[in-house]
Amino acid sequence: MTGLLCVAMAFVSGCTTNVRVKHEFPTVVSKPMDMSAVLVLDRKFRNYQARPNSKTTIELGASQVDLFSKAFSGLFTPLTVVSSKEDAGPDTDLVIIPSVREVQLATPSDSYLNVYEVWIKYNLDIETADGMPIDSWFLPAYGKTPDSYLLSRGVAIEAAAVVALRDAGAKLLLDFFRIPALYGWMQQQSATMTEP
Numbered sequence: 001m002t003g004l005l006c007v008a009m010a011f012v013s014g015c016t017t018n019v020r021v022k023h024e025f026p027t028v029v030s031k032p033m034d035m036s037a038v039l040v041l042d043r044k045f046r047n048y049q050a051r052p053n054s055k056t057t058i059e060l061g062a063s064q065v066d067l068f069s070k071a072f073s074g075l076f077t078p079l080t081v082v083s084s085k086e087d088a089g090p091d092t093d094l095v096i097i098p099s100v101r102e103v104q105l106a107t108p109s110d111s112y113l114n115v116y117e118v119w120i121k122y123n124l125d126i127e128t129a130d131g132m133p134i135d136s137w138f139l140p141a142y143g144k145t146p147d148s149y150l151l152s153r154g155v156a157i158e159a160a161a162v163v164a165l166r167d168a169g170a171k172l173l174l175d176f177f178r179i180p181a182l183y184g185w186m187q188q189q190s191a192t193m194t195e196p
Contacts, residue, residue: 019157020059025067025169028074033177035186037076038088038129040097041065046083050103050120058103058161060120067165068098071172090129093189097125101138105157116151117144118160122168126182135181141168 046065050058073079082088088095101121108114122139143163145156177183 021063030074032077036092037094052105116156116160
């Protein structure tokens with residue numbers, strides 16, 4: 001009997017949760033800026049799998065590619081999405097390279113709350129076409145389930161991750177052009193273009 005109990009406990013403690021976030025975001029309805037941009041979504045970003053703890057994997061790649069592509073399409077026209085910085089080419093105004101710094105997860109057993117929470121920390125390197133850095137912008141995103149009642153662990157983590165991705169998209173649309181270094185660069189470009 002003791003042997004069976006030990007086997008059962010080993011099985012439970014060894015269980016892992018693999019979550020694949022499968023969500024398509026709506027097309028952004030906004031008036032994009034008449035400025036060309038290249039969005040670099042490299043292989044690591046496209047296939048990104050977070051490992052917030054030893055027993056959880058969250059596959060964010062496909063959903064975050066969809067989110068960033070649609071969000072930046074609402075910010076710039078034309079927008080070109082490429083897989084490598086080398087594909088950017090010289091005929092663009094800006095090159096934007098997002099990456100994931102970290103993903104954190106809190107479960108009811110961690111926080112003693114009846115919710116699952118996900119934090120995604122992004123970094124966006126913003127450069128000119130010739131590689132001059134404009135800024136490296138930190139973009140934090142947060143999502144949680146309303147509650148975890150009747151939700152399996154995997155479904156709850158996916159739901160919280162989708163809310164976090166929506167939060168990232170909203171911050172991109174609201175705050176991207178407010179980044180001080182980017183705003184200053186755009187003002188400088190505008191002044192240069194209007195000079196006689």
